[in-house]
Amino acid sequence: MRGAGPATGRRELMLGAAALGVAAGAGLWSRSARAAGTLKVGTYGGYFKDSFDEHIYPDFTRESGIEVESVAEPTGEAWLVQLQTAAKAGQAPADVSMMAQVARLKGENAKLWATLDEAKLPNAKNLHEHFVHRYPDGGISGIGAVSWYVTLATNTEAYPEAPTSWKAFWEEDNAGQLGLMALASNSFLLEITAKTWFGSTDVLADEAGVQKVMDKLAELVPNVQLWWRDEGQFQQALEAGEIPMGEYYHDVTGLAASKGKPVRSTFPAEGGVLDSGSWCVVNTSPAIAEAHTFIDYMCRPDIQAKLARRVGTAPTVKRELTDLTSEEFAAVGSDIPPILPRYELYVEKDEWISQKWSELIAG
Numbered sequence: 001m002r003g004a005g006p007a008t009g010r011r012e013l014m015l016g017a018a019a020l021g022v023a024a025g026a027g028l029w030s031r032s033a034r035a036a037g038t039l040k041v042g043t044y045g046g047y048f049k050d051s052f053d054e055h056i057y058p059d060f061t062r063e064s065g066i067e068v069e070s071v072a073e074p075t076g077e078a079w080l081v082q083l084q085t086a087a088k089a090g091q092a093p094a095d096v097s098m099m100a101q102v103a104r105l106k107g108e109n110a111k112l113w114a115t116l117d118e119a120k121l122p123n124a125k126n127l128h129e130h131f132v133h134r135y136p137d138g139g140i141s142g143i144g145a146v147s148w149y150v151t152l153a154t155n156t157e158a159y160p161e162a163p164t165s166w167k168a169f170w171e172e173d174n175a176g177q178l179g180l181m182a183l184a185s186n187s188f189l190l191e192i193t194a195k196t197w198f199g200s201t202d203v204l205a206d207e208a209g210v211q212k213v214m215d216k217l218a219e220l221v222p223n224v225q226l227w228w229r230d231e232g233q234f235q236q237a238l239e240a241g242e243i244p245m246g247e248y249y250h251d252v253t254g255l256a257a258s259k260g261k262p263v264r265s266t267f268p269a270e271g272g273v274l275d276s277g278s279w280c281v282v283n284t285s286p287a288i289a290e291a292h293t294f295i296d297y298m299c300r301p302d303i304q305a306k307l308a309r310r311v312g313t314a315p316t317v318k319r320e321l322t323d324l325t326s327e328e329f330a331a332v333g334s335d336i337p338p339i340l341p342r343y344e345l346y347v348e349k350d351e352w353i354s355q356k357w358s359e360l361i362a363g
Contacts, residue, residue, distance in 0.1 A: 044075065077106070095291050145278055176225050221362075304316060
């Protein structure tokens, strides 16, 4: 996940403070006793958790009769480590957890997640297929919870006309103008480059293809002024026009624009990058039935629309099933087919990609 800084953006608030999550998780393992009909749900801490506590859990409890014990997760893969450690002792710090995709895949490889019963998730049919994650045998290992877009952000004073393609990152006129995320695994610049210059992300299927893409990506390095880890730092520089172009979060950029900041978010012709978090149920959970009820509830179009309005996330369900207005949907998403991250790259070839990235891109 992203590192915190003194100027914290809304995305950082959504993903929460690691220290809060670790403290919250540490005290849970010893409490094995619980009342019947309760469910421990882990989400990213801070603003994100607060929004679920206020807008989601109370209505779910009123409708289902299931009490929710809200758990703040630490960022990054620290929560996965906690879940794995607890599972070895037959415990569950949370029954349902919102997992980033690389952590979800690592948990899947370790068989940490309970296989979900598709018959008990009738609302899962509302989701785009890429949000229904499966084990090799076809069993469901996770369900898309929320999603958000990374788009092409520009300062409107420096760029009166919005760029139409990610190719703008490579243009000579933009030398020293870019702010890009520092890591291969969260910038998704490999996927952006593949879609923009090679037609699709299929080229990333093997090391030879990844090398081609990385060589092309290396061509834009002279245009980069900042490889950022702290989103607040980039947001301030974008708003001030000091770093007038880069990749950023669509909803955060839109929020800044609505407050009069000279910034815009553009979905390039090749699409924005659609990142997400997924619901996974640890296999040591004593509340499997309640977990199914909760996940199915979260797959409802009205609940996904509520998240779009209240939390600023893009719906995981098909847009036409929601009652979001065109303006409400545009605030969180786009009808342009998205660039989908190839998360498996950052699990299967993590060390190799990190080494190449350091050598060629952001060393």
